[in-house]
Amino acid sequence: MGSRWHTIVIDAADPARLARWWGEVLGYELVYESRDEAVIRGKDGGDPGICFVPLTEAKTGKNRLHIDLNPDDQDAEVERLVDMGARHVDIGQREVPWVVLADPEGNEFCVLTAREQ
Template identity: 65%
Template sequence: MSSAWESLTVDARDPSRLARWWAEALGYQVVTEKPDEVEIRQAPDRLPGIVFVAVTGSKEGKNRLHVDLRPDDQEAEVERLVDMGARHVDVGQGDVGWTVLADPEGNEFCVLRQRGG
């Protein structure tokens, strides 16, 4: 027996705002929206999705799970994401070949170098 990956769920103070931010960052689209839950996907029939659910309170501490993005141009992508509202964060990564950013609600993610770079 095995399982299929349906979605990744992200706690958010403002699910609609954060879902739209990630949809723009990834080139995804909103496929369902309720007041306390918003799902984005590459296409309506393509899994997995990312589901943003309403929670109260702020994020505390470093994420135990995070997204890695691998753009064609790391520097340009970091600049684009920061212009969209991401911020640079230090999670103790030291001098590495990737950039750690946080989305508007503080969820860390990495922007990797292009493959072979």
């Protein structure tokens, strides 16, 4: 048997705070929190989860890996996320149908136009 995707790990200045922010964005629950990590998972408890750990150095450039969100209504979701503390960022994306935002710690993510699951 091969491997299964269990979690993605994100470095964070404040892991618990960022876990709660992403939990609210995704409708995930905080399932574990310690001084060294915070983990969120979907309400069904299934994988993949997201684990937030303390960073060892400051973010200096564009993320090499990012989350894409697939909302029913892109404009409404962008507005909701900005109201929650996300901000628009330009990473050189030019004319594209998605919107690039950054979470409260500057990690980029994309809000896509609605797509079939």
